[in-house]
Amino acid sequence: MIGANSQAAMTVVKDEKTKEISSEFQIKTEAELSNLGHYYRSCPRNKIQAQEKRLMEKTLLSKVGPKEKEHQRKKILRNFFAWNAKQMRTDPKEIKFWNWIKTLNPDNVYSDERFKSMSYEFLDRLLSKSIFRETMSHWLSIYEPSLEAGDEDQKTRHFISFIRSCISIKDTVNSKKENFIADHNIEITFDEVKSNSSLKITQKQPISAGCYFEIKCTNPSCSLLKAKEFVYLGNGGTFEYLNEAQSCVCRECRAPVSVFNVGFLSCKWAFKGNTTDGQYVEFPVDLCTGYTNLDEIKLHSWMWLQIKTCDLTSEENDFITGLVVGSFQDQTIPKKKYKKRKEISSETTCEDSGQEKGMNIELDSGTQFSADMISQGVQTADETDPSFSLRFQFKRDLDNIKRQISEIAFNTYKNEQTIAALKEEYRRLTENGQKKDV
Numbered sequence: 001m002i003g004a005n006s007q008a009a010m011t012v013v014k015d016e017k018t019k020e021i022s023s024e025f026q027i028k029t030e031a032e033l034s035n036l037g038h039y040y041r042s043c044p045r046n047k048i049q050a051q052e053k054r055l056m057e058k059t060l061l062s063k064v065g066p067k068e069k070e071h072q073r074k075k076i077l078r079n080f081f082a083w084n085a086k087q088m089r090t091d092p093k094e095i096k097f098w099n100w101i102k103t104l105n106p107d108n109v110y111s112d113e114r115f116k117s118m119s120y121e122f123l124d125r126l127l128s129k130s131i132f133r134e135t136m137s138h139w140l141s142i143y144e145p146s147l148e149a150g151d152e153d154q155k156t157r158h159f160i161s162f163i164r165s166c167i168s169i170k171d172t173v174n175s176k177k178e179n180f181i182a183d184h185n186i187e188i189t190f191d192e193v194k195s196n197s198s199l200k201i202t203q204k205q206p207i208s209a210g211c212y213f214e215i216k217c218t219n220p221s222c223s224l225l226k227a228k229e230f231v232y233l234g235n236g237g238t239f240e241y242l243n244e245a246q247s248c249v250c251r252e253c254r255a256p257v258s259v260f261n262v263g264f265l266s267c268k269w270a271f272k273g274n275t276t277d278g279q280y281v282e283f284p285v286d287l288c289t290g291y292t293n294l295d296e297i298k299l300h301s302w303m304w305l306q307i308k309t310c311d312l313t314s315e316e317n318d319f320i321t322g323l324v325v326g327s328f329q330d331q332t333i334p335k336k337k338y339k340k341r342k343e344i345s346s347e348t349t350c351e352d353s354g355q356e357k358g359m360n361i362e363l364d365s366g367t368q369f370s371a372d373m374i375s376q377g378v379q380t381a382d383e384t385d386p387s388f389s390l391r392f393q394f395k396r397d398l399d400n401i402k403r404q405i406s407e408i409a410f411n412t413y414k415n416e417q418t419i420a421a422l423k424e425e426y427r428r429l430t431e432n433g434q435k436k437d438v
């Protein structure tokens with residue numbers, strides 16, 4: 001919508017020189033936006049997740065710089081995957097798990113779900129799985145003794161100690177959550193499946209609490225082709241996965257879409273189903289604040305699968321909100337290390353964005369954006385107003401249009417001057433001709 005408006009404004013400009021200038025202000029289409037940057041950016045972290053990341057990395061960043069941190073993360077993950085690929089496995093559950101991890105791996109260009117880099121989010125997603133934590137811990141105990149005395153290996157040791165503390169925090173968080181659910185007898189009763197055959201249209205971001213499908217449009221002529229989008233199923237009901245998946249359509253081209261994952265925003269849920277190999281699977285209640293994927297369902301192929309979601313009670317909400325931060329010994333959240341920008345420049349595009357690169361941009365209102373969020377056009381963690389991203393995009397569009405209007409006005413002025421000069425020249429020539437005739 002925004003791209004279309006700006007392009008309409010841009011076509012007014014005919015002059016060659018102006019055309020060249022205006023190309024700098026080209027605004028990315030939504031599909032281009034979705035395809036830029038890392039996979040995770042289609043759903044940015046909320047305030048609590050941002051605090052968690054800063055706490056997790058606090059000690060690490062006191063030992064190594066941000067660039068070095070990225071280098072070490074890539075090195076560790078590459079070494080780990082190289083070792084892991086050589087392990088012989090016979091347990092079908094483990095085989096399924098590692099096959100699924102392969103689909104997330106940045107090297108798997110054919111995957112719908114791969115991360116585009118060995119990012120913090122990639123490592124964090126892996127570490128959130130207990131099989132990964134156990135295997136990684138085992139590998140670290142083999143790998144660490146092979147490190148030597150040099151500076152580079154010392155930095156690797158710092159990174160290993162960061163991974164170990166992440167593993168310990170995640171273990172603590174999991175057991176605290178399990179205890180809370182058991183102590184409070186939190187249960188979810190499945191009720192009759194809501195049969196809802198009306199078309200469900202995709203949206204760019206999860207907004208309301210409840211259950212979502214993560215989808216991709218597969219229509220080759222659609223501008224949203226392969227962009228990750230969401231379909232909101234609702235909250236408080238029992239959903240049948242296969243039924244619901246059949247009635248989802250792309251908001252751009254209205255073609256049926258391909259569902260590749262289920263996710264939840266700030267709610268509690270449970271699921272049960274029958275796999276195609278005749279196994280009945282029931283997962284206990286889980287709860288989340290912010291957005292979480294239900295990766296477990298991808299380890300099976302389903303005959304049927306029911307998912308039920310409910311609102312969090314205020315007690316559950318308080319518990320889950322404070323859970324991760326409360327699991328750190330030192331809970332002081334470090335300040336952001338990165339500099340803020342004073343104002344948004346019209347040339348800000350998504351390519352140069354990214355929290356890893358550390359750009360933060362301040363709006364006139366004083367509201368801070370990380371460049372990630374701008375690239376996705378979504379609100380910051382502190383913002384709950386869904387119209388916020390829209391207002392931001394409108395402001396950016398408006399600035400671009402203002403620039404173009406100035407260009408047009410300037411060119412018009414120059415053209416008028418040229419026309420006036422030509423008219424004057426013509427008048428003089430005609431006068432001279434008339435004099436000669438006389």
Ligand SMILES: [Zn+2]
Pocket residue numbers: 217218219222223224225250251252253254255
């Ligand atoms: Zn489409």
